[in-house]
Amino acid sequence: LTLVTNPAPRVEDVEISTTGLDYAILDITTKGSVKATILYGKTKSYGASKEINTSTASSEYSVMLTDLEDGSEYHYTILLTDEEGYEYENFGDMVFTTPPRPQISNVQIQEKTGVATPTIEVFWESNIAINSIVKYSHDGKSLDKVDMEMIEGEHSMEIEGLDPDSAYQLTVEGVDSMGNRATSEVYAFTTATDTRPPQVSSIKSEGDIQSSDIQSDRTRSAQLIISWETDEPSSSQVLYGEGASSDGFPYSTQTDGEMRYEHLIIISNLSPSKVYHFKVVSKDSAGNVGAS
Numbered sequence: 331l332t333l334v335t336n337p338a339p340r341v342e343d344v345e346i347s348t349t350g351l352d353y354a355i356l357d358i359t360t361k362g363s364v365k366a367t368i369l370y371g372k373t374k375s376y377g378a379s380k381e382i383n384t385s386t387a388s389s390e391y392s393v394m395l396t397d398l399e400d401g402s403e404y405h406y407t408i409l410l411t412d413e414e415g416y417e418y419e420n421f422g423d424m425v426f427t428t429p430p431r432p433q434i435s436n437v438q439i440q441e442k443t444g445v446a447t448p449t450i451e452v453f454w455e456s457n458i459a460i461n462s463i464v465k466y467s468h469d470g471k472s473l474d475k476v477d478m479e480m481i482e483g484e485h486s487m488e489i490e491g492l493d494p495d496s497a498y499q500l501t502v503e504g505v506d507s508m509g510n511r512a513t514s515e516v517y518a519f520t521t522a523t524d525t526r527p528p529q530v531s532s533i534k535s536e537g538d539i540q541s542s543d544i545q546s547d548r549t550r551s552a553q554l555i556i557s558w559e560t561d562e563p564s565s566s567q568v569l570y571g572e573g574a575s576s577d578g579f580p581y582s583t584q585t586d587g588e589m590r591y592e593h594l595i596i597i598s599n600l601s602p603s604k605v606y607h608f609k610v611v612s613k614d615s616a617g618n619v620g621a622s
Contacts, residue, residue: 338418339363339410342388346426351400351510354426361388363410363418370395370406374423386413401430432512433457434502439519446529446562448492448521452502454485460504460512462487468498480507494524494616528560528612528620535608552600560612560620563589568597570608579609589615 339362348355360366363384371377380393398404408421437454452464462477462485475487485504492498498521502514536555556568566586569579583595593612600606609622 336412337362338420339386339412341366341408341410341421343390344408344424347392349426349428350398350508351428351431352396352398354395354398354404354428356393356395356406357390358393358408359388359390360384360410362386362412364413365411366391366393367409367411367417368393368395368406369409370404372402372404374405376405376407384410398428400428403427429506429508429510430458432460432504432506432510434504434512434514437502437514437517439500439517441519441522442488444526445490446526447490448494448496448524449488449490450492450519450521452487452489452500454502454514455483456481456485456504456512458482458506460506463503463505464489464500465503466498466500468493468496492521494521496521524614524616524618527618528562528564528614530610530612530620530622531559531561533558533610533622551598552602552604554597554600554606554608555594556597556608556610557592557594558610558612558622559592561591562614563591564593564612564614564620565589566593566595567611567613568595568608569611570597570606572601572604572606574605574607576607576609579607585613 339360341358342361343359345357346354347357356368358366364386366382366384368380369376380395382391382393403425405423405425407423410418435455440451442449442451459480459482461480463474464487465474466489475489477487498519500517504512534557538553538555567583569582571579571581583597611619611621613619
C-alpha cells in the first residue's frame with residue numbers, strides 16, 4: 331500500500347496593511363488550512379488571539395487586531411490547522427508598531443506690543459506632524475484660525491484683532507494625517523488696555539472750485555478734499571485754519587464716527603486762491619487719538 335499525505339498548510343503572504351491608534355489590520359494568504367489563529371501581544375508570549383476559518387484552497391483574508399495601545403511595538407505569529415486537526419507553528423515571530431497618539435505640549439501665549447490692535451502669539455509643540463488650530467472665545471463669540479501645514483515639533487500662530495482689556499479662553503488643536511486629533515487644555519488670558527493711538531499715513535489733499543451749477547461766478551467758493559489712512563479702525567475729523575502757519579486750528583469739521591481704515595473729508599465754502607493749513611485727527615474705539 332502507498333500512503334500519500336497532504337502537504338502541510340502554509341502562509342503564502344502576510345502584511346500589516348493598516349495600523350491605527352488601537353488596532354491593526356493583518357492581510358494574509360493561506361493554503362491547505364481550515365483555520366488560522368493569529369497570536370499577538372507586546373512580547374513573544376503574545377496574550378491575545380484572533381481565529382478565522384479558512385479554505386484549503388489558496389485564499390486571502392483580512393483580520394483586525396483590536397485593543398492595542400498607541401505608539402507601541404507588537405509581536406505576532408500565525409498558527410495553521412489542517413483538516414485532520416493538526417496545528418502548525420512554523421511561521422515565526424513578526425513585529426509591527428502602532429502610531430503614537432498626537433499630543434500638544436508647552437503652550438505659551440504672549441501679547442505683542444506696539445501693534446494697532448491687541449494681538450497675541452501662541453507657541454506650542456507636538457510629538458508628531460499635525461496641522462495647527464487655535465480656537466478662542468470671548469463674550470459668547472467663538473473664532474478659530476487654521477494652518478493646514480503639517481508640522482512636527484514647534485508650532486506658532488498669531489491672532490490679531492482682539493478686543494482690548496478683555497478676557498479670552500483659548501485651546502490649541504491639531505489633526506494628524508490619519509485624522510487623529512490632539513486638544514490642549516483650556517487657557518485663559520486677558521488682553522491689555524489699548525493705549526496706542528492710530529498711526530496716520532498717506533495724507534493727501536486736493537483743492538477744487540465748487541461747481542457753477544451750485545453757485546454763481548460771483549459767489550463761487552472752493553472746497554478741500556482730504557484723505558488719509560490709519561492702521562486700525564478709527565474716526566475721521568479735520569482741523570484747519572487760514573494761512574501757511576500751523577500755530578492754531580480755529581475751524582474743524584464734524585467728526586465722522588464710523589470706524590474705518592481709509593478716511594475722506596470734504597471741507598466746503600472756502601475762499602478761492604487762499605492758503606489753508608490743516609491736520610487730520612483719528613480716534614480709535616479705546617479713545618486713543620492719532621493726528622498728523
